[in-house]
Ligand SMILES: O=C(NC/C=C/[C@H]1O[C@@H](Sc2ccncc2)[C@H](O)[C@@H]1O)c1cc([N+](=O)[O-])cc(O)c1O
């Protein structure tokens with residue numbers, strides 16, 4: 001009945017990162033996970049690729065599958081202009097709670113969309129949805145009044161990458177030019193997803209080699225542009 005790894009990350013951040021400073025929260029997580037305890041954040045090396053893709057895409061509507069502690073949520077949110085919306089889906093309520101507390105420490109304007117009492121309309125940049133992507137993706141248009149996503153960051157269960165991508169297509173949530181960015185396509189790997197986006201005429205796919213977070217192990221992210 002001790003603490004969990006996400007709780008230990010949260011406590012370290014609360015002790016050592018500057019309140020309201022999202023960059024100091026991000027670097028505190030990286031420092032904890034590289035020196036004290038590994039955790040499955042996208043990390044600083046692949047995080048720089050994520051940053052570059054966000055800046056290049058200039059997305060207004062972003063979807064993230066797999067919040068975990070919210071590390072990549074914060075990396076993305078800090079680069080979005082006001083008015084942009086970042087929807088992140090997490091099915092583990094403990095991880096979601098830790099992420100929310102990290103967003104608060106970072107001073108990120110975030111809202112738990114699954115809360116009952118919430119102000120009408122998108123008053124904040126980060127909207128955390130509690131539930132499974134396969135259940136929530138078909139509800140996004142109706143629930144959140146979002147038509148298409150400009151950028152999707154995929155970092156949840158590796159076996160869910162492909163089915164959820166197919167679901168995004170079927171739900172009409174991608175437009176010509178929408179960018180999918182998938183973490184871990186080398187380690188742990190998402191072979192069926194890779195095979196799909198690299199061979200489908202509906203995507204132009206590009207691999208960005210890097211390393212697994214905090215380790216000297218090969219990994220990489222795959223950027224796939226939906227062609228409509
Ligand atoms: O397994 C990995 N990631 C799975 C991530 C899973 C995250 O997404 C939801 S599942 C969900 C959320 C929403 N909808 C459906 C399911 C989990 O609660 C967790 O927050 C992983 C593993 C390694 N590694 O080295 O072993 C490295 C990485 O970078 C990884 O991302």
Ligand SMILES: [Mg+2]
Nearest residue numbers: 042155183184
């Ligand atoms: Mg990952």
